Amino acid sequence: MARVEVTGSSIKRIAKEGALPVQTITFEQIEKQGITTTEELVRTISANGTGADNMTSGNNVFGADADRVSGGASFASLRGLGPNSTLVLLNGRRIATHGGSGKAVDLNSIPLSAISRVEILKDGASAIYGTDAVGGVVNFILRTNYQGLEASATANVTEAGGGTTRRATLLAGHGDLENDRFNVMAAVTVDKNDMLHSHDRDFANGFQPSRGLSPDTTGTPFANQLTGAGTALGSNFTVPGDATKYLQANLLSFQNKCDSIPYMSQYQSELWKDVTPVTRTRFSCAYDYGADYVMMPPAERANAIARGSFQIAPGHRLFVEGMASRSKVTSILTPLQISTSLANGNAYPVNGPYYQDLSQYISTFDKTKPIIYKWRATDWGNRTMDNTTESARLLVGLEGTLDRWDYKLGLSRAMSKTQTALTDGYGYTTQIYQALGSGKINPWLAPGQTQTAEAMALIESTKFRGDLQHGRTTLTQLDGSISGEVFDLPAGAVAAAVGFDLRREGYEYGQDADATQILLAPGNAALKEATRDIKAVYAELIIPVVKDLEVQLAVRRDDYSVIGATTNPKIAFRYQPANWLLFRGSANKGFLAPSFTQLYSASLDQELPNGTIDPVGCPLNPGNPDYCAIPRLDYKSGGNSNLKPETSKQGTLGMVVEPFKGFSASLDYWIINTQDKILNRTPQIILANQPGLAANVIRNPANGSGVGTIDYVQAGWINAGGVKTRGADLGLRADGKVTDVKWSAALDGTWTQSYKFAELAGQPFKEYVGQFFTRDLYLRWKHSATLTVSRGDWSGMLSQYFASGYKDQLPNKGIGAPPAGFDPDVSSYTRFGLSTTYTGFKNTSITFGIQNLFDRDPPFTAHNVDEVVGAGWDPRVADPRGRSYSLTLKHKFF
Template sequence: MKVKKLAHMLALIGAVAPFANDAMAQDAAPIQRIEITGSSIKRIAKEGALPIQVVSFDTIEKSGITSTEQLVRTLSANGTGADNMTSGNNVFGADADRVSGGASFASLRGLGPNSTLVLLNGRRIASHGASGKAVDLNSIPLGAIARVEILKDGASAIYGTDAVGGVMNFILRENYDGVEASASTNVTQQGGGQTRRLSLLAGKGKLADDGYNIMASVTYDKDDKLSSSDRKFVNGFQPARGLSPDTTGTPFATQLSGAGTALGTGFQVPGDSSTYLQANQLSLQGKCDSVPGMSQYQTDLWKDVTSPLRSKYSCAYDYGADYAISFPVERLNAISRGTLQLNADHKLAFEGMYSRTKATAILTPVQIQTSLANKNAYPVGGAYYQDLSAFIPSFDKTKPIIYKWRATEWGDRTQENITDSARLLIAAEGTFLGKWDYKAGLSRAESQTKTALTDGYGYTSKIYSALASGVINPWLAPGQSQTAEASSLIESTKFRGDFQHGKTTLTQLDGTVSGELLQLPAGALAIAAGFDLRREGYDFGQNVDATGILLAPGNAALTNTSRDVRAIFTELLVPVTKDLELQLALRRDHYSVFGATTNPKLAFRYQPASTLLFRGSANKGFLAPSFTQLYSAQLSQELPNGIIDPIFCPTHPGDPAFCAISRQPYQTGGNSKLRPETSKQGTLGMVIEPVKGYSASLDFWAINVQDRILNRTPQVVLANAAALSANIIRNPDNTINYIQAGWINAAGLRTRGADLGLRGEGLLSGYKWNAALDGTWTKSFKFAEIQGQQYKELVGNFYTRDIYLRWKHNASLGVARGDWSGLLTQNYSAGYKDQLPNGGKGAPPAGFKADVSSYTTYDVSATYGGIKNATFTVGIKNLLNTDPPFTAHNVDEVVGAGWDPRVADARGRQLTLLFKYKFL
């Protein structure tokens, strides 16, 4: 078969990058057997039975993509969830990952990072050091890769049990000879969030001529901070549209009621017979908005969520619009690979990889609630004692004041997270007996994250003592500031220094043999067989007593745990007829914790004509719980104010102990009784090329998962109080003592959809052009939280974990002539039903729109290569400067005040510049 025909076949079935010039560049390549992601058998370059998307590095650069996270977000098969760095930089959401340390993760099909296997040159690398759940995309050496192969089908039978959602395989450049340097930057029009990159790639030697090749790459990235204040659309106070803060912890403190306090057990105001439980002087004066970010609490908007007895005379604070959208990040990635051609049939390779990510997470200031029990009430006689008797006749100024305060004087809670990741690999590959291929490798990988607190955190006992002194003023009027004595006292309470650390390790020995077993009438029967031995380890701990630091981040300690995984696998390629080929795979994994699991895979490829191909697969999956999910200790936390007890509030209406619970404690942690997830999934598709240069692929997919491992939030426990009553631990008077949240085996999920790929290329008036579209249509994503519950449809509806959009796509049009080329890209995400205000109870405001709009952005770039050894690319991302669509979701559950970072990018229009120079 001619090479040109082979390259054309690759374009036909969608195995090339989204731009046809990637395929045309292969025209001159020699014929060789290669290993394609999704199979362990080397063969002539030909698409197998599984849907694979390939993105070239040239496409990545011309698209202005500067990080692996940005690349993954353009993939339609990747989930629309909170696995990005913006969502990770928060204290919002009861199931937020507070130890992600600036990490970012992939989540194919929206099944979660644990279900997506990320490989580098077909082999594993260590999971993120802090969270331990999956590979941090920041650790991928993007500047040294040649392409990315995305297998959009479960591959547990090929790569291991954690490949349930699919595989992302980052392929490094090989046999590179020369020196290449590049510099790039992305500058936002509205300010903030600028990115810069410097990269150097060098290689020497050609395997065919010199018998060796040594390649090294170093890339340095720096991302600037982007604050919510830099973007006008970040606004959490839009009550007419159904959006307003539901917290009364404000920079101008709100006074609380309680026995022995100035407000007593409750108060009344003249002309109102109701007894209220908290008050803010600015609210009583009608001046909440005199302090930036504050507003009158919208009682009508939240009337069924928070008791009016607490909120009517309270102010609210838009803290969701007071945090870093993206924080300062510095990344250094270095990789070196040496290959020695021992003889015509054998070669030896050495590979070393190192990455360091320094991410400065910046969170909103701490919220403090004082009490007589904690001995931090404001004292009678203090210089700033706030007398409300002019508004509240029953106010007793002979008693101390307890209050709730957003303590901006302590500053933003700032964490410096440094993650060091490394891998060493020695590998051999070649052929023997003329027709058998082999490869083997021994690797050691690890990732370590260290977190230091640099501002905004303090020792609980010291803070409480400082507040009780009366020196600190929690009622600063606009233009006022703390005294020098108060500022010094605040500073004396702070903790700065190393706080926590996490480390993952991975030692792996693997080997594979493949070749032709025998000749059948329709062709050669090919086989692959191999083994995979791994030891995985995880350690997480804190350098200080976390209970001594007020609202310190982190998970519970988990010390030096490990497990062994032993696997054997085999794969057959069976040519049934000249047009029909079967792929049969079987893998048996043995976990030292869970025992053995066997997972099969069956796939077919049928090509009745040169213009038509059918393909499909069916397989089973198995996902073992992570170390954190199994073994982490219990961690005590608190829910925001206003929690309602769904069991006893209806029988005790208006009682704040049941209907407006203040700072409800809950516990999270590991669950040693977790069962592995199991899955059944399959694909069925076709590829057609009716006219040369024009092709289309359509692949339907279906996945069923049982015993899905999820973090049960306290809100979920309360929402399922009858079924999960054992998780609500009560006091003798039936008030809630605490809620037991944490990891559970949920009932499961069922999802269905299809991937569409369109390709076209041609020549028009001397211009080469190519067009492409990769899209994912999700028909259904049904989920049941608790066994026995009815499955709930999530596609097109708001959800606090992932949003399952009906349709997502990336489309492009490229043109080239001579030294010039251009690229236009469209990214589209469908709209969805918004979260209902007021917990979905009662009629929403007149201005509320139930649907969040779709989100479409356009990117354009032009590249000039007419100067010897140099290439210039200039582009504009988000050409039309499209703002993210408005959403009224509750910021306590999902990051973003008025917008959602799971769907949209807050950077707006950006100028992208890239300069590349080849020295040799």
């Protein structure tokens, strides 16, 4: 039997259930489920986290924890520990991390159509693969020795419209490695995804106040007037019969017509009364920008891979492998939100042709004064940016057998670069302010009205179009290993492997334009090129202790030129007392060095939504909005050169049973404990963790209350206290035959018993399983299951994906009592798929599939869209496309 190298070990051996839990997904399974992108595939893996590492969530500018330089990328995050903690490999070797964020490998750069299978190691592998494999390894393994010419095309169309995906692939190979002593193979894939807008889905509705969900923004397409000294409304105003002093006003609110403008509604003051005072919002309109949002951005991708293998001598092979990919994702965001002021010179002038007089409703309205207002500037158009990422890797390798020793040697060079260009909706701040101050632009367009040609020309003159910023990562690697049997023990031969890994990593992020001059540009980070060298050596032993018991010992030492050196050991065992029963387990240590972005990224200036509470200043100044309902608080985020490495201790203990032929079950319990967890902390978290993080809250001089108002919050990367998580993976496999019908079934599920997190060292750990959280959700149970049957030329597959429910975010940010109709539980999410394949035509197969068979909508959630993408739904859990139909045609020419 052929010996193979299985993910989790450097020693080739006969393939069998090993000491480490490895899940394998074949290309046939992927294809029959209608999966067309690597992001979709990884999201079906139960051990992968339920977080904001997908393109839909990454298309968000509202969330304080948004990754604003991900460039339409998506990432893997095993155990929910973050993309940095998951190592993504191609044929067992590294590829460059995403050129924009630099944090991890972009899944979109993986040539999915050329792979043979995917192996997921659900155990820390720092001792084998490197310090960044704390959460596990996802290894994409390409086809080898392919012969022939094959073309395939796939279309996946949604029933409700929008979000259509298309794919075309050409795969060619020539030569048999054993007989011809060579094989060359190449594959090219082109993908195109259409945009899916919230307009196209009824469940994307952020105005459901009876259920606890409504917008918390007064930046509306029909502007809200603001109060201020020297303005038409003055410092405040009253209405007849009411002595309350109010701070915002909208003509449509007085007329009960807020909803006459698409996506606008009356601000729900009662729902938000404990966050934003009623004095600010009773006569304001709100804007549901979560429902006016692009759920899935349009995307175009092309992947190409070529591999040539040559048998230069019996048992020795030289191979050259090249990979290239190009991804263009168009991020489309809602229009600019602008708050005008007298100081900026963009107030609406008294002599303007559209001056809005509210004297009919407010007796103190002063028509001799300018108006300041908050406006969603829809006439500037949606903020649109093109994110183009190009990745490549060239690998030259040598592998073979010397006597009884297997060896491999590889030299590779990989890069990824991202270019972000603004194409519409953005403009120069100074010119925009000047245009607004001219009075020629009407911020109070009634239904059916449009701006004048002069106003539109003025708006167009303020716009910035062109390249904004770019990023680039590089990876040069020389690695090698040798493995084989070293000596015999009574229970069998001892196998060993030793190897080395030399890498140089580089990252840079630069500006093509001064983002500080462009209103609400998505980022102004700049990082001059930084590099670091990593030198690593490792060794591994597999020792047969007694009959049916073997132990795996591994150790690796990595030396970072910037961070320092670390040694990480691992021990695992495999015990099979009977041919139907296997016990296995492992224990290891991990070390995660901070990334370039985490260490060196420049500061980004951003702002929080209305209603932020200062937990220190508000109790000392009750009712004072400067402390208890801060409007649009500034905060900064970025790198932290003082970060410490993250360390971990983890282990697994499990069993595999095969009580009868055709059925097997595995159950593996896992534990991971980390310290100095590296996390990008939101300003809300910084504020909530004073005095421990008081140095990150920069205040103005005190005014007699003992504490000054907040100038800004320094958010960004910090060493958090740590994470303690544990749970179990369940795997079920069965197959059989009834007359001439073959069938097989499989289930892979993950039960998370606990995910506890401490914000600071010394703080108590808080449980997050089954609870709403703004970055990741830690669900109690997730699984993917399939049932396949085949007979003759026909085969079919029924698939199911399940994610358990969780406790919703409390309305009113949990400060006040939720409304009577609020359901605190977000329901579970189940999605079925059905496909059938016919191979009766010569060299041709046809697969027809239905995804989301029962057209299940995402479960309702009342989370506030300012913190998590979505209006009434959550893209971290559910697919917004609804029922879709896929057709795949594949023809092999020879």
